[in-house]
Amino acid sequence: MTPGQAFLWVLAIIALGFCFRKGPAAAHRAGVDAAKNLLKILPLFAVALPMAAFLAELIPADAAVAWIGPDSGFKGIAIGSVAGGLMPGGPFVTFPLVLAFAKAGAGVPQMVALVSGWCIFALHRIITWEYPVLGWRFVALRMISGLPLPIAAGLISELVVEVLPISLGVR
Amino acid sequence: MLHGRRASRRPDRTLPVPAPRRSLPAVTAFLRRHASLLVIAAISVAAGVALWRRDGGDAVGRALYHAWELFLFIMPSLLAGLLLAAALRQLMSPGALGRWMGADSGWMGLLVATIAGSLTPGGPMAAFPLVLVLAGAGADRGALVAYIMSWTLNGFQRVLVYELPLLGPNFAIMRVLITLPMPLLAGWVARRLPIAWEPPK
Numbered sequence A: 001m002t003p004g005q006a007f008l009w010v011l012a013i014i015a016l017g018f019c020f021r022k023g024p025a026a027a028h029r030a031g032v033d034a035a036k037n038l039l040k041i042l043p044l045f046a047v048a049l050p051m052a053a054f055l056a057e058l059i060p061a062d063a064a065v066a067w068i069g070p071d072s073g074f075k076g077i078a079i080g081s082v083a084g085g086l087m088p089g090g091p092f093v094t095f096p097l098v099l100a101f102a103k104a105g106a107g108v109p110q111m112v113a114l115v116s117g118w119c120i121f122a123l124h125r126i127i128t129w130e131y132p133v134l135g136w137r138f139v140a141l142r143m144i145s146g147l148p149l150p151i152a153a154g155l156i157s158e159l160v161v162e163v164l165p166i167s168l169g170v171r
Numbered sequence B: 001m002l003h004g005r006r007a008s009r010r011p012d013r014t015l016p017v018p019a020p021r022r023s024l025p026a027v028t029a030f031l032r033r034h035a036s037l038l039v040i041a042a043i044s045v046a047a048g049v050a051l052w053r054r055d056g057g058d059a060v061g062r063a064l065y066h067a068w069e070l071f072l073f074i075m076p077s078l079l080a081g082l083l084l085a086a087a088l089r090q091l092m093s094p095g096a097l098g099r100w101m102g103a104d105s106g107w108m109g110l111l112v113a114t115i116a117g118s119l120t121p122g123g124p125m126a127a128f129p130l131v132l133v134l135a136g137a138g139a140d141r142g143a144l145v146a147y148i149m150s151w152t153l154n155g156f157q158r159v160l161v162y163e164l165p166l167l168g169p170n171f172a173i174m175r176v177l178i179t180l181p182m183p184l185l186a187g188w189v190a191r192r193l194p195i196a197w198e199p200p201k
Helices: A003-022 A024-058 A073-086 A091-103 A108-121 A123-134 A136-146 A149-163 B004-009 B023-055 B057-091 B094-101 B106-119 B124-136 B141-154 B156-167 B169-179 B182-192
Strands: none
Touching: A003 A024, A003 B057, A003 B156, A024 A091, A024 B023, A024 B057, A073 A108, A073 A149, A091 A108, A091 B156, A108 A136, A108 A149, A108 B141, A108 B156, A108 B169, A123 A136, A123 B023, A123 B124, A136 B141, A136 B182, A149 B169, A149 B182, B023 B057, B057 B156, B094 B106, B094 B124, B094 B141, B106 B141, B106 B182, B124 B141, B141 B169, B141 B182, B156 B169
């Protein structure tokens, strides 16, 4: 178990402890809730992980270098931001895919832009959740105020990478 | 196959979707439930076939083994993350938080929204309806934009379960530190945009 996983388990056990203090019913509801969500996620994992693995094999080793490689600069950061917003699905889909990009030679600032762009713009999430629940005015507010952020994040991390040896911890 | 009248039979009627957009929510309710699974499954099959035709069955087997390894690697975090998320949902009281996020709450309100967002567990099915709860308790548009931005950029569950193990601690910590103040900025900008937003009744 990695330190990050251990930390997460400690947090989970502490939170469950607080639930028990509130009452066994609350703890039981939490357990049922977690189990239901696991059952919802497992089918997605079953298709998303093979997809990412197949794509990682299909994408040539240096395919991403020209577009979002470490030397692609501002252009690569802009491409990463837009491509991130177009990536479909939740984290169980996106992160394995991002891993495939990383293996294909993407640069660190470009990956920061890609991940941030996916977080902020996620088109599928706007269509299926944000617009129906909150309306287009909220979408517009959030999109306009968030527009420069993925590119800004990419540019800042380009400065960071020049000073610190940040690497992608690809397994 | 998706007509307006299906909207009245949607099982998730508890979601406060405004009445005039009836046909779209019917479509999106359907999409929401199955689209990602279908699209990903289709891409997965297509990619698998392409790999099989290019490199043969061995390559497909190797890729599937990699996928299985990745699954085993992510599983402990996933279980802990789901348990933590479910426990927090029993403990949190969004209404109390919303009172701190009013239109005249200034940077303090944006900060509360940012912290609340990064502590909010779960996917969009949990976070977006919570926005309505917070709005009902008095949170303004700037705070709510900050809240959603913080949840999506720096949500602890997503970072700890996915980003940290898959992309490595160096990368994850740097990205989170860089994007940490961004929800505050977005909320500040959103308060100044001339777009009025009322929570849908």
